Every structure is written in structure tokens, then in C-alpha cells.
Amino acid sequence: MSCEYLSLGMVPGSVVARRLGFYSGCMYAMLIVALTTAESRAQFGVQYTYLPPKLTATEPAAQAQEVRQRQAMKDKAVRSNQFQQADLKAWYADYFFRAITASGPSQLGKIADLRYQLKRDFSFVQNQQAHDYIVTTALGYCPKIADMSEFHPAVRYNAMLIVADLNDVEESRSDRSPPQPSMKALAAMLASWQKENQIDPVRVAILIGLARHAELDLVQPDNKKMPAAARQKIQDAMLELAGAVSPPPGRSAEGHAWMRRQALEILGRLGESGADAKVVKIMEQTLSGPDEQLPVQIAAASALASIKLAPSDIANADTVIEKLGELALIACNHELQEQLDMRAQGSMGGYGGEGGGRGGYGYGAGPGPDAMMMEGSGRDDAYGYGDEYGGEGGVSRRPRRPRAVEETLNDPRTAAMRRRLLYRLEIVLHAYEGVAPGNGVNSVAADPAQKRLIGDIKSEINKIITDLSDHLTTLEDLEPKLLAATKDLRDTLPNASEIKIPGEQMTGPDASKLLPNLEGVDAPKRPEAKPLDNFPTDILNE
Numbered sequence: 001m002s003c004e005y006l007s008l009g010m011v012p013g014s015v016v017a018r019r020l021g022f023y024s025g026c027m028y029a030m031l032i033v034a035l036t037t038a039e040s041r042a043q044f045g046v047q048y049t050y051l052p053p054k055l056t057a058t059e060p061a062a063q064a065q066e067v068r069q070r071q072a073m074k075d076k077a078v079r080s081n082q083f084q085q086a087d088l089k090a091w092y093a094d095y096f097f098r099a100i101t102a103s104g105p106s107q108l109g110k111i112a113d114l115r116y117q118l119k120r121d122f123s124f125v126q127n128q129q130a131h132d133y134i135v136t137t138a139l140g141y142c143p144k145i146a147d148m149s150e151f152h153p154a155v156r157y158n159a160m161l162i163v164a165d166l167n168d169v170e171e172s173r174s175d176r177s178p179p180q181p182s183m184k185a186l187a188a189m190l191a192s193w194q195k196e197n198q199i200d201p202v203r204v205a206i207l208i209g210l211a212r213h214a215e216l217d218l219v220q221p222d223n224k225k226m227p228a229a230a231r232q233k234i235q236d237a238m239l240e241l242a243g244a245v246s247p248p249p250g251r252s253a254e255g256h257a258w259m260r261r262q263a264l265e266i267l268g269r270l271g272e273s274g275a276d277a278k279v280v281k282i283m284e285q286t287l288s289g290p291d292e293q294l295p296v297q298i299a300a301a302s303a304l305a306s307i308k309l310a311p312s313d314i315a316n317a318d319t320v321i322e323k324l325g326e327l328a329l330i331a332c333n334h335e336l337q338e339q340l341d342m343r344a345q346g347s348m349g350g351y352g353g354e355g356g357g358r359g360g361y362g363y364g365a366g367p368g369p370d371a372m373m374m375e376g377s378g379r380d381d382a383y384g385y386g387d388e389y390g391g392e393g394g395v396s397r398r399p400r401r402p403r404a405v406e407e408t409l410n411d412p413r414t415a416a417m418r419r420r421l422l423y424r425l426e427i428v429l430h431a432y433e434g435v436a437p438g439n440g441v442n443s444v445a446a447d448p449a450q451k452r453l454i455g456d457i458k459s460e461i462n463k464i465i466t467d468l469s470d471h472l473t474t475l476e477d478l479e480p481k482l483l484a485a486t487k488d489l490r491d492t493l494p495n496a497s498e499i500k501i502p503g504e505q506m507t508g509p510d511a512s513k514l515l516p517n518l519e520g521v522d523a524p525k526r527p528e529a530k531p532l533d534n535f536p537t538d539i540l541n542e
Helices: 002-005 014-020 027-033 060-079 085-099 111-124 128-147 153-164 183-193 202-218 228-242 253-270 273-287 294-306 319-346 368-374 403-410 412-433 448-469 475-492 509-514
Strands: 167-169
Touching: 027 448, 060 085, 060 111, 085 111, 085 128, 111 153, 128 153, 128 183, 128 202, 153 183, 153 202, 153 253, 183 202, 183 253, 183 475, 202 228, 202 253, 228 273, 228 294, 253 294, 273 319, 294 319, 294 412, 319 412, 319 448, 319 475, 412 448, 412 475, 448 475, 448 509
Parallel strands: none
Antiparallel strands: none
């Protein structure tokens, strides 16, 4: 990824992520993956354009003073009960939505702060006419900025994020009513999505916006829900993305997998099986696909749990029931393999970062995106689930653990493994049970044998969840329990006998015998670094 992306506020880290509120740190980590595409990276040497603010002053010091004065007038205008259009125009139309297009190294780092300022302004607006003026001005600038190749990709991405977060009515703190997302903003996002050569950063921002609209639509009154035509357009676009197993030219496999996961989650939030059960068929295909990545299949299971099913929606219930069980088995296998890999790396003289695997983790560079998504309640916390809305608090009443046990349990690798596997297993349970009456595979399982199999699989999964939830158990004690429980789960599945379980043929200490004997072998010497005299400094110029 270009270093510019890390300085522009596109992925500003957990502090800014918390400050923005509507995304968690895990969402920004996933954006790092999604944006690592050959087409979408800002290229050194490309001269991007910008919209100069309309200021009367010409000297830098005088211009800075003018900006401060306009901002002060704007602050008064948004808090006023009167519609003060001139002051709002002087700030938003003549300065703010032009300033976000600046693409110099120093300006790029301020884009996230500008978005945050806009969000704060909306929270303080007292006059609905003033609110609507700001929204209209944003829609006059931002979709065009996002669609124009002349602007820096980071500028385009942030412009579309502004569109994604626009509301017709803001959240009310007094009566705790949710915001009503802007339908004009939704139309702008859908139009931008359809552009043939749209870059991935803009598509990622649109996915975030569509997920937000679908999520908030669940809590809107009937007369405020999104139009059926818009829902259908979202569904059609997400079906196309979710069904594309291979990435298009220029997009990384990891980025494509992330985008497909978001598409599946959006389909789940819409909660509809679709014409001819097209949505459910995509879920079935994803669960059964031999080349599918584990996180994508988990997203399909999560979406399936949220869709109201009719008996005819699932073509082969037996297959879906078994594939969900196999998904839980594969998730357990993934963690067992991770433990074997860690043990092998540790015996080589130190822990060098967790291996890749199907989920794409690596503690050497920080927790991977899929690992961080597992935080909270069984669904993506980026949209407000889990501990963000409260939960258990206060002082723990558990007895104090011995120091050695405490240090073992605080190992981030152990914590990540527990969270990751708990999340995935809970998702499988949700897919069987549903998140509401009429949802879940169990609701359409008519055969008593199918219901018995579901019950047996759920029982084995719950045993594993019980072991994982015991935080007094060290990793050394947990691993053999997980291995035994995974074998029991495999034995429950009718057609899973050929699935191998990592570590079932060896104990922990014997794993080191797989390593070559390096006794007496000198480690290769690293050549000394040499100075670089011809560094191309011209690429640093804007």
C-alpha cells in the first residue's frame, strides 16, 4: 500500500476511528486490506487537481485569518434557530467542500479531521432548513468529486464517505430516535456504484454507506423505510459482487474477499430471500464452494441467519445443514493449525508473527482484519454491535489468578484465538437458529432426521464454546480439549470423515521432530547496509 494512504486520514487508526463513532478500528483495518489494489493506489508522479477555496485574501496569513473568521460565523450559524444562509455558504460552498480536495502531503492528513468536523456540525444544527442546506451542498460537491479521476483517490474515498453518512434527519438524543439516512445520498451512491471504471476506494466507501442504510432501515417506521426500488438496486448490486468468486483485474484477492463479505452482510441486513430465492442461493453456493475463503463463508452463514426463509427457499436443506457443520469444523481446524504453526515457529527460536492461513492474520504487523472483526457479539462491530451499546461492567469478582497463569492468559495470541473461534462458532449457531422467528435453517428443516442432525451439531459446537469461554484455562490445557471436541464434531457430520484435523496424529512435543536438525549449521550472515546516493527525491514533490 502506498504510504500516502496511511497519512491521509483514510485509515487514521483506532483513536480517530473511535472519534468518528460510526466505524470501529476493525473496519479501518479491513479497509487496509480492501484498498491494496493495483488500480486504486495513488501513483507517485501523477498530478492531481483540486478546487481552490474562494477566499478574498491573497496572503497566506490573511487567508488563515479569513478561514478562522468564516469558521466562527459558521459555528454560530449551525447553532442558531434562524437560517443564516450567507454564513453557511461562505463556509461550506466556498471553503469546506473545496478544501477537502487538496492532495498535498500535509493536506491529506487532515481529511479525516474535516469529515469529523462536518459530523460534529450536523450534531449541533438547530434549524432544519440549515441542516438541509448543508446536505444539499454536500450532495452538490461530493458525488462529483468521488467520480472524477482528476482527484486523488484518498480525496475521492473521503468524499464518498461524506455522502455515505448524510441524513435527512439526525439522531435525536432526547427521545433516542435513530437518524434517517438521506435517500438522495443513497441514490448518489447507487449511481456511483454503477460507473464502469469506478475505483475500489470509492466502492469501499459505498459499501460502508449501503451497509449503514440497510442497518438503519431495520429501525425506521414504515413510512420512512427506503423505497422498494432502491432496495432492489442494492440487492442486485450486492448479488453480483457476492457471486463473483474471482477478483476483477487489478484487485487483490484479499481486498475482493473483504468486499464480498460486506456484500453478503448487506444482503443479510436487507433480510429478504429475493426473487426466486436468489439471495439464499448465493449463500448456499458460497457455503458449498470449494475455493471459498473461510471468512467469506462465515459472512454467508451470518447473512443466512438474518433472512426470513420459506420452505422452498433452500433447494437442498441436507446439504446446507451439513455444510454449516463442516464450516464449524473447518474453523476449529484453522485454529488448531495456527497452534501447530506457532509451536513450530517458537521452537525455531522465537515467535515471529502468526501465520497467514485462510483468514490472513499476522501479529507481526498487528492483528489481521478478520481477527479484529471477531470482537463483540457475533456480528461485525463496525455498525454498532457488541460492547459499544453497553454490557457487563464493574469489578470482576473472580479470584485473582496466579501470576504465571495471568501472563499466559494475557497472551494476545490466545485471546485472539478464543475471540476468533467463538465468533465463528456463534455465527454457525445463528445460521441454524436464526436471529428472529422464521429465520435460520432450522425453521425450514421439515424432516425429523434433519432436526436431529442440527441438534447434534449444535450440541457439539456448544461444548467447544463452553471450553473456549473458560478464561481460567491456559492455552496448553485448552488445545487438547479443542482437539478432542473437534474430532467429536467431525464424527457427528455424515460426510466429514475425510476431513483431516491438524495435530490428531501427534502430540505437542513431537511436532518439533518435523524440523530439520540445524546443529552445527552456521546462520547466514546479513550483508552490511550500504548508503543510497541516488534516491529519487523528485517523487516527493507534489
